[in-house]
Amino acid sequence: MPELRKDPIVGRWVVIANERAKRPGERKVDTSGRAGDELCPFCEGNEAHTPPEVAAFRPHGSHPNGPGWRVRVVPNRFPALRVEENLEKHGDGIYDGMAGVGAHEVIIETPEHHRTMASLRPESIREVLWIYRDRLLDLKNDRRFVHGMLFKNVGQAAGSTIAHTHSQLVVTPVVPPAVQEELNGGRAFFEYRGRCVYCDMIRQELADERRIVLDTSGFTAFCPYASRFPFEIWIVPKHHSSRFDHIAKAGVDDLGHVLHEVLSKLERGLDGPAYNYYVHTSPFDQHESPHYHWHLEVIPRLSAVGGFEWGSGLHINPVAPESAAAFLREVDVPPASAVATPAERTREPRRALVRV
Amino acid sequence: MPELRKDPIVGRWVVIANERAKRPGERKVDTSGRAGDELCPFCEGNEAHTPPEVAAFRPHGSHPNGPGWRVRVVPNRFPALRVEENLEKHGDGIYDGMAGVGAHEVIIETPEHHRTMASLRPESIREVLWIYRDRLLDLKNDRRFVHGMLFKNVGQAAGSTIAHTHSQLVVTPVVPPAVQEELNGGRAFFEYRGRCVYCDMIRQELADERRIVLDTSGFTAFCPYASRFPFEIWIVPKHHSSRFDHIAKAGVDDLGHVLHEVLSKLERGLDGPAYNYYVHTSPFDQHESPHYHWHLEVIPRLSAVGGFEWGSGLHINPVAPESAAAFLREVDVPPASAVATPAERTREPRRALVRV
Numbered sequence: 001m002p003e004l005r006k007d008p009i010v011g012r013w014v015v016i017a018n019e020r021a022k023r024p025g026e027r028k029v030d031t032s033g034r035a036g037d038e039l040c041p042f043c044e045g046n047e048a049h050t051p052p053e054v055a056a057f058r059p060h061g062s063h064p065n066g067p068g069w070r071v072r073v074v075p076n077r078f079p080a081l082r083v084e085e086n087l088e089k090h091g092d093g094i095y096d097g098m099a100g101v102g103a104h105e106v107i108i109e110t111p112e113h114h115r116t117m118a119s120l121r122p123e124s125i126r127e128v129l130w131i132y133r134d135r136l137l138d139l140k141n142d143r144r145f146v147h148g149m150l151f152k153n154v155g156q157a158a159g160s161t162i163a164h165t166h167s168q169l170v171v172t173p174v175v176p177p178a179v180q181e182e183l184n185g186g187r188a189f190f191e192y193r194g195r196c197v198y199c200d201m202i203r204q205e206l207a208d209e210r211r212i213v214l215d216t217s218g219f220t221a222f223c224p225y226a227s228r229f230p231f232e233i234w235i236v237p238k239h240h241s242s243r244f245d246h247i248a249k250a251g252v253d254d255l256g257h258v259l260h261e262v263l264s265k266l267e268r269g270l271d272g273p274a275y276n277y278y279v280h281t282s283p284f285d286q287h288e289s290p291h292y293h294w295h296l297e298v299i300p301r302l303s304a305v306g307g308f309e310w311g312s313g314l315h316i317n318p319v320a321p322e323s324a325a326a327f328l329r330e331v332d333v334p335p336a337s338a339v340a341t342p343a344e345r346t347r348e349p350r351r352a353l354v355r356v
Numbered sequence: 357m358p359e360l361r362k363d364p365i366v367g368r369w370v371v372i373a374n375e376r377a378k379r380p381g382e383r384k385v386d387t388s389g390r391a392g393d394e395l396c397p398f399c400e401g402n403e404a405h406t407p408p409e410v411a412a413f414r415p416h417g418s419h420p421n422g423p424g425w426r427v428r429v430v431p432n433r434f435p436a437l438r439v440e441e442n443l444e445k446h447g448d449g450i451y452d453g454m455a456g457v458g459a460h461e462v463i464i465e466t467p468e469h470h471r472t473m474a475s476l477r478p479e480s481i482r483e484v485l486w487i488y489r490d491r492l493l494d495l496k497n498d499r500r501f502v503h504g505m506l507f508k509n510v511g512q513a514a515g516s517t518i519a520h521t522h523s524q525l526v527v528t529p530v531v532p533p534a535v536q537e538e539l540n541g542g543r544a545f546f547e548y549r550g551r552c553v554y555c556d557m558i559r560q561e562l563a564d565e566r567r568i569v570l571d572t573s574g575f576t577a578f579c580p581y582a583s584r585f586p587f588e589i590w591i592v593p594k595h596h597s598s599r600f601d602h603i604a605k606a607g608v609d610d611l612g613h614v615l616h617e618v619l620s621k622l623e624r625g626l627d628g629p630a631y632n633y634y635v636h637t638s639p640f641d642q643h644e645s646p647h648y649h650w651h652l653e654v655i656p657r658l659s660a661v662g663g664f665e666w667g668s669g670l671h672i673n674p675v676a677p678e679s680a681a682a683f684l685r686e687v688d689v690p691p692a693s694a695v696a697t698p699a700e701r702t703r704e705p706r707r708a709l710v711r712v
Contacts, residue, residue, distance in 0.1 A: 005581055005582040006582055007580070007581075007582040008541075008545070008553055008556075008557065008581075008582075009537075009538055009541040009542060009545070009553050009554070009557075010537040010538055010540075010541045011541060012582065012584075012669070012670075013582070013670055014582040014583065014584055014670065014671050014672075014673055015670060015671065015672045015673065016583075016673050016676050016677075017672050017673065017674050018674065018675070018676050018679070080664075080672045092581075093556075093560045093564075094553070094556050094557060094560055095560075095581045095582075149664060149667055149668050151662070151663035151664050151667050152663055153662040153663050156660060157660055158660065158662060158663065159659070159660040159661060159662025159663065159665075160662070168663075168664065170664055170668070172668070172670065174670075176667070176668030176669055176670050177668070177669035177670065178666075178667060178668050178669035179668065179669075181365075181366040181669070182365050182366055184366075185364075185365040185366045185367060186365060189364070189365070197364055197365050197450070198365070200364075200450050201364065201365075201450060204449045204450055204451075208449075224363070225361055225363075225364075225448075225451045226361040226362055226363040226364075226368065226369070226370040226451075227370065227372075228368075228370055276662060276663030276666055276667070277663065278663045278664070278666065278667025278668075279667075280667065297667070299663075299666060303515070304512060304513055304514065304515040305515060305661070306507070306509040306514060306515025306516070306632060307507035307508055307509050307514065307515065307524075307632030307633065307634045307655075308436075308505060308507050308515075308524065308526055308634070309515075310534075310632055310634065310655060311505055311507050311532070311534060311632070311634025311635075311636065311653070312505050312526070312528070312532030312533070312534050312535070312634075313368070313532055313533035313534035313535075313537070314368075314369055314370065314371060314528065314530075314532050314533065315370050315371065316370075316371045316373050316436045317370055317371065317372050317373065318373055318374065319374070320372050320374050321372075323374070
């Protein structure tokens, strides 16, 4: 049974999930299915190989856990946290722990095995975003749950072990430290200046232009001033909102377009790099606030993170965000309507334009 | 010229070191030399291929930058931070930056190419630790410098690109966030309880025994209660001290023994895994304090860190520290005097006992 444990010095929570590595001597159990040549549990027709679906977009008349779906959400087979636990908290001398209650779901973004997210049709990306929102709205009704983290791992170096494109949602009984830091920072900035730090940042980035990758009526994509990783990109809504799950239909359409463009630029410009993205949004019990601003962060994983970064919390980034943004602005993306199907795409890998 | 930049939301500093990746289109410049088949700049006889040494242990009569040394310290050829900069600070709207002033040195731990740190003789490990201390004592005299981070990358997955065993020292003009969090946490615990949190932790770990890997008169090595990584090990001095550079000769002897045992257990038990270690010690301008306790953290890098960890700051660890410590206690290490030379060691890789 998974357990959350708190470091008594810095207060950092850790999930001890013994069941994810069945026992010493076995290889790590995949987060989301089996790697290698085996049957892909995420492909259409293999629905019986996942736990029963909790949500899906499928035509009227098609049956849950059968084929015909466009986007499908299932519980993770080897969850880091479990819905079935009680939120029992305990102490042990100077240590604090709690049962690993939460949820861990997999969003299967397409029935087709060989698509990448950037090669999905725009309407498919929009459905993925829409189901992100639906799952948050559903899970926040459980009062044991505090926060939902939507994220995506692409490529082995980014922690992915299954090729079929998917995202994940982990719902935790604590506010994740990275989100808490942003909440604290946003509040401190607001108390001092009376404005949202993210809104200020967007204004300055748009005026400066050097770090902008893409700008639409609803979203700005830019390489942040203090980028930790080469080609790091933040996608930030221009209209202030603290909660991703308050996004409207027009916002999803616009975000789907921006995400498609940004991921296509990364795929084409950096030759299909490993990357992660994740959505930072308010904890479930917090209403819209003037201090916090939801956003999506994309971090390409082009080089290994070493002892200096882990030991110091300081990152060394060998590519200035101004250079990264200039490079990405120049990468042409074919119009979404012209996106090739997997069969049409050439198999020959593109030569790397940049490798860091 | 490298630059430090601060994230305006969470206050996180980042080093933008453009010169470390010469330009887009080239592969990342190694932190410490050239990878691959090329001449190894860290081998005896190749001293002219590094910048001039800043320290070394070598017999009387041997010449700086010539052969004969046992441990050698040289500036990093592609430094993340530069000694030559002025500590100029600047603002740009909501952003804050400063020149990338600091130091970046490489500690070459042996003249022999095929040694690992665990296969060094105990007297060599002690000399490495002693030169760590010497470099901190020397660099803290520069008033522009705030903190020195000693660390080691072993294996590609841990950020290393050169095989010849070495450590690094990065001296920064800011307190690294990971150290600042520990300083804050240690102070808060002390204010509330009047004791050092690390001393309390050692007492509880020794009484509990389940997470202890090794215990000597001077040091305790244990898998921490809230381990972020499988087989994470902390080595903590039993006599309270805030500063690694206050270590005495007897402490170095004892730490050398513990480090040799711990790294040997990792190498043998986990089949030579990639790992990092780093030393957490007080900033240069802080005297001995009852709140803070220096220590060394070893983090094996057995699986990739994914989007959930980067997005949340929460780690998912599939191996409970109690299981990890029990496993490591059982790994036999031959007496240090019987350590084989590279020529004597069998070339056949040992079968993995545990792989996560």
